[in-house]
Amino acid sequence: MTVLLIDDHTEVSRQALTLARKFGEPQAVALDSFSPFAPDALAAAIALLNPSALFAAGTERGNEVMARVAARMGLPFAANCVAAEPGDPVTVTRLRWGGSLLEEARLHSPRPLITVAPHTVSPDNGPPPAQISVDSPDNGAFVVQVSGHVQPTNGGVSLAAAKVIVSGGRGVGSKEGFAIIEELAGLLGAAVGCSRAVTSAGWRPHSDQVGQTGTKVSPEVYIACGISGATQHMAGLKGAKRIVAINSDPQAPLMLNADYTVTGDLKEIVPAISAEIRKRR
Incomplete structure (x- = not known):
């Protein structure tokens, strides 16, 4: 006992x-x-x-x-x-x-x-x-055991272990729209994440999904681009130390719960952030 x-x-x-x-x-x-x-x-x-x-x-x-x-x-x-x-x-x-x-x-x-x-x-x-x-x-x-591991598609950076995550939601607009998310993530040495709406649309694999039905993360910084902040997504962010939200809707739930917010078009803001990072290197 x-x-x-x-x-x-x-x-x-x-x-x-x-x-x-x-x-x-x-x-x-x-x-x-x-x-x-x-x-x-x-x-x-x-x-x-x-x-x-x-x-x-x-x-x-x-x-x-x-x-x-x-x-x-x-x-x-x-x-x-x-x-x-x-x-x-x-x-x-x-x-x-x-x-x-x-x-x-x-x-x-x-x-x-x-x-x-x-x-x-x-x-x-x-x-x-x-x-x-x-x-x-x-x-x-x-009979039930792990038979193999599939490498993540986000450049080998695991969502669960990442210190920085750049995540995109429905506001990214398309599968091709994630190019600017991947660019920023590459500059920051970050993992790429997404919301459930994105995986449901087939823009990203389920392995990239953050949330209750995806991966629960605990990065130092979580950058959310075009994500409204549904309850199941927020459930995956409880361990994040700082949240930066970029959204055209200042009243989106994630914007109201973030530490830092930027209101505007992510398709202009995210490339501008990437350009500024390049200038400072």
């Missing part, structure tokens, strides 16, 4: 550790215990450990493993929590509707399974939890 953390060795895992410590002194199981990544095999191994509470970062892989643990153990799990308090039942606060709503809920479970929404809790600064190894389950659990 122990509190376990599924640890991916990043800051978001240290954030999950902050909540885990409320339930006891955690031990950690590495998210990459099996290589290549095999979520069902890891879930099977964790279920055999029978933890008294299980925590993970609310990333794509963290939520996937946790859902598989919940299915194997026949237990509910609370996803994307920003707070949790021990008790009978456990009380949690979690993000809903793309982060526009905070829901307080009670988790009726003998063994709470909780993922923590990234960038919503301060990271734990205490000693790292002791790492424990897991036994390999039967071969059937390895």
Whole structure:
């Protein structure tokens, strides 16, 4: 009986550790215990450990493993929590509707399974939890595993790891219109992102999409060009340190939530920014 953390060795895992410590002194199981990544095999191994509470970062892989643990153990799990308090039942606060709503809920479970929404809790600064190894389950659990990686189309700069992102929305106007977005991104050493409207139109691949149904990002600077700021897009920006918005509509939601705004035609503004950068080099 122990509190376990599924640890991916990043800051978001240290954030999950902050909540885990409320339930006891955690031990950690590495998210990459099996290589290549095999979520069902890891879930099977964790279920055999029978933890008294299980925590993970609310990333794509963290939520996937946790859902598989919940299915194997026949237990509910609370996803994307920003707070949790021990008790009978456990009380949690979690993000809903793309982060526009905070829901307080009670988790009726003998063994709470909780993922923590990234960038919503301060990271734990205490000693790292002791790492424990897991036994390999039967071969059937390895049916689902990563078989390969597709390189990003944005010049090799990963959205998830990028320090600067230049993102375009419906206001860019067309697939060809992204040339000026790519030019600015190249000058800044940035990744290129986009909104869901852009991927739906077929202008950019889904791998470039930022948002609740795309990639959740945490750059130092996020430059949004022609993006209105739908709720699901804003949900992907919660980790951004600074947001710069360029839009012809000063009342667009993203313009109202940005740190810096430029009102006008992005097709004039973005090339002007690129030209100024070139002058200063």
